[in-house]
Amino acid sequence: MSNQGNNAGENPLRGAKGERDKHSAQEVEPQTFNLSRRKLIQVGAVTAASAAVSPGTAMSDGELPRTAPPEMMPVRLNVNGSMNQLEIDTRTTLLDALREHLHLTGTKKGCDHGQCGACTVIVNGRRLNSCLTLAIMHQDADITTIEGLGTPDHLHPMQAAFVKHDGYQCGYCTPGQICSSVAVLREIAQGIPSHVTSDLVSPPALSAAEIRERMSGNICRCGAYANIVAAIEEVAGSQES
């Protein structure tokens, strides 16, 4: 048989060209590998040396890399009807100012990236993701948080509707949902259109589609959406009559 001379494990269908390829591969591959390996070691050594040199200059005397000291700035925030004077790091978000400086922990930090709506508060009548804005941008602003909407004894109508319709399960998103809902009804009353408003001349309808679209920035991980819409519709209906 023509392929009797092949070693065990070789492809019996390989012809003369296959043999040549095999031999040239045996000769070339180790050399290529050695070159690549040497090059790799050289590049690695240079990278490691440069990485060690730059921080090493700063850290050779045991110091950590220096960062600029915080810039402090005074800011006045009118939160839930009471004026607060703060001296804060200019990088402080409104969310952190509310939670960490004013200890109003009803406003929740979910993603801290403007993606979940858990931090929604009402600033000068408009809803805002407080994690996406700096506190110093709101000098003398009127801010309403969930604590300012109602109390356990005197619930805001939207809070009462959420309770009635089971508009929450774990409750983490609820302060943001309620603040958003209150502002949504105001937006609709002011005639501000949304992405699903088809008639831009007439006032937007108080439909479930409008409510769902306008509330789409408020994520509920428990999936209480149907009940949240029912709660908002009830308040919207009572406001209409």
Ligand code: FES
């Ligand atoms: S915490 Fe602000 S949007 Fe999620």
Ligand code: FES
């Ligand atoms: S009630 Fe749990 S995330 Fe909305």
